[in-house]
Amino acid sequence: MDLLVVGSGLFGLTIAERAAAELGLRVGVVESRQHVGGNAWSSIDRDTGIEEHRYGAHIFHTSNEKVWGYVNRFTSFTDYTHHVYARHRGEVYPLPINLATINQFFHTSLGPGEARAMIEAQADLGSDANPGNLEDKAISLIGRPLYEAFIRGYTAKQWQTDPRQLPAEIITRLPVRYTYDNRYFNDTHQGMPTQGYGAWLERMATHPLIDVHLGVDFLDPNQPLSRSAAVGQVPVVYTGPIDRYFDHRFGRLGWRTVEFERQVLPVDDHQGTAVINYCDEDVAHTRVLEFKHFHPERRHRNDCTLIAREFSRFAGADDEAYYPVNTPGDRQMLDRYREAADKESRVLFGGRLGTYQYLDMHMAIGSALSRFDNVIRGWFA
Numbered sequence: 130m131d132l133l134v135v136g137s138g139l140f141g142l143t144i145a146e147r148a149a150a151e152l153g154l155r156v157g158v159v160e161s162r163q164h165v166g167g168n169a170w171s172s173i174d175r176d177t178g179i180e181e182h183r184y185g186a187h188i189f190h191t192s193n194e195k196v197w198g199y200v201n202r203f204t205s206f207t208d209y210t211h212h213v214y215a216r217h218r219g220e221v222y223p224l225p226i227n228l229a230t231i232n233q234f235f236h237t238s239l240g241p242g243e244a245r246a247m248i249e250a251q252a253d254l255g256s257d258a259n260p261g262n263l264e265d266k267a268i269s270l271i272g273r274p275l276y277e278a279f280i281r282g283y284t285a286k287q288w289q290t291d292p293r294q295l296p297a298e299i300i301t302r303l304p305v306r307y308t309y310d311n312r313y314f315n316d317t318h319q320g321m322p323t324q325g326y327g328a329w330l331e332r333m334a335t336h337p338l339i340d341v342h343l344g345v346d347f348l349d350p351n352q353p354l355s356r357s358a359a360v361g362q363v364p365v366v367y368t369g370p371i372d373r374y375f376d377h378r379f380g381r382l383g384w385r386t387v388e389f390e391r392q393v394l395p396v397d398d399h400q401g402t403a404v405i406n407y408c409d410e411d412v413a414h415t416r417v418l419e420f421k422h423f424h425p426e427r428r429h430r431n432d433c434t435l436i437a438r439e440f441s442r443f444a445g446a447d448d449e450a451y452y453p454v455n456t457p458g459d460r461q462m463l464d465r466y467r468e469a470a471d472k473e474s475r476v477l478f479g480g481r482l483g484t485y486q487y488l489d490m491h492m493a494i495g496s497a498l499s500r501f502d503n504v505i506r507g508w509f510a
């Protein structure tokens with residue numbers, strides 16, 4: 130083996146595929162789960178035949194032409210365009226907040242200029258405004274009425290914390306569109322992999338020079354491809370949690386996790402769209418996903434549908450890490466881990482867990498393509 134990749138998410142798979150296809154290297158991939166693909170993985174639910182995103186709704190979108198060209202080598206994409214709706218006090222509104230949301234919410238028929246003037250007036254906190262917490266910051270961006278309807282309850286549920294206790298820097302902007310455009314993403318390209326995420330991700334791993342070992346934890350010293358056996362012997366790309374690699378010697382980085390309560394319902398269509406956010410605090414879940422709507426082009430059974438209710442909370446030691454909490458304490462700890470990582474010889478830390486940051490799929494792939502060019506090529510030059 131010439132290179133060992135730890136983790137088969139999009140970062141790890143992109144590095145493995147490039148190293149095998151472009152440099153002709155023999156690549157070992159160790160993956161602790163029983164499937165490749167990391168959190169983007171999906172599979173077909175046996176009972177309903179519906180493709181299920183096991184780790185949350187995934188919609189591919191990018192404006193990066195290099196990434197778009199790369200992913201199209203392994204899959205084509207449907208023309209799915211993502212839309213999200215929000216439920217608040219028994220009514221359903223389009224998101225991100227746009228002219229339709231504003232006019233429905235305020236029972237008005239304002240044009241773009243009038244709507245902008247009204248929201249700017251509502252957002253004006255006066256001269257003593259000093260957004261020290263998330264609530265003040267959000268109000269200074271979109272005004273109190275929209276904040277209270279669409280942001281306060283949802284944010285409190287996401288963070289299990291009153292937004293007045295959350296730091297302002299969690300949000301830098303809250304998009305308000307003064308048009309009726311409610312496409313959730315405005316990247317040049319978006320869509321769903323035609324044959325599903327599972328098929329796409331497996332195709333990336335099928336190169337004859339790539340050897341995948343499923344169900345193997347790199348940090349388990351009792352298995353042959355462990356950290357203690359490999360580091361120093363073979364170059365390693367590590368995409369697991371950076372703090373775990375160092376046995377949490379500087380402490381545990383904070384993450385939020387998401388739990389999914391899945392349910393098969395005996396109806397053709399439950400909510401008429403793929404994602405509805407639940408903004409009010411008296412409903413415990415944050416979102417409801419209905420998977421068949423991600424593929425309107427497929428012929429699905431019409432006697433059932435598969436949904437998942439999403440619940441958000443702080444991650445314990447055994448939970449899946451989904452979103453970095455990123456407090457000032459986390460950032461200080463991360464600096465110490467980064468220093469330690471720089472001292473590791475021929476170990477590259479990458480991906481969302483290895484760098485402790487939220488990455489969309491196109492960002493994970495883009496980052497892997499550039500780290501491949503800037504680091505991995507040099508290792509084998």
Ligand code: FDA
Nearest residue numbers: 136138139140161167168185187188347369480481489490
């Ligand atoms: P990922 O976490 O996918 O892969 C890491 C892999 O390493 C895992 O398979 C893990 O099992 C393995 N591993 C870890 N430690 C190991 C060890 N010690 N030994 C062996 N294996 C180990 N993006 C987007 O573009 N559109 C979207 O709609 C969404 N939606 C979305 C929803 C939710 C709820 C989340 C949390 C995230 C998204 N994303 C997204 C982001 C997307 O999931 C993300 O970009 C990719 O998962 C990043 O891929 P990585 O390879 O970095 O990590």
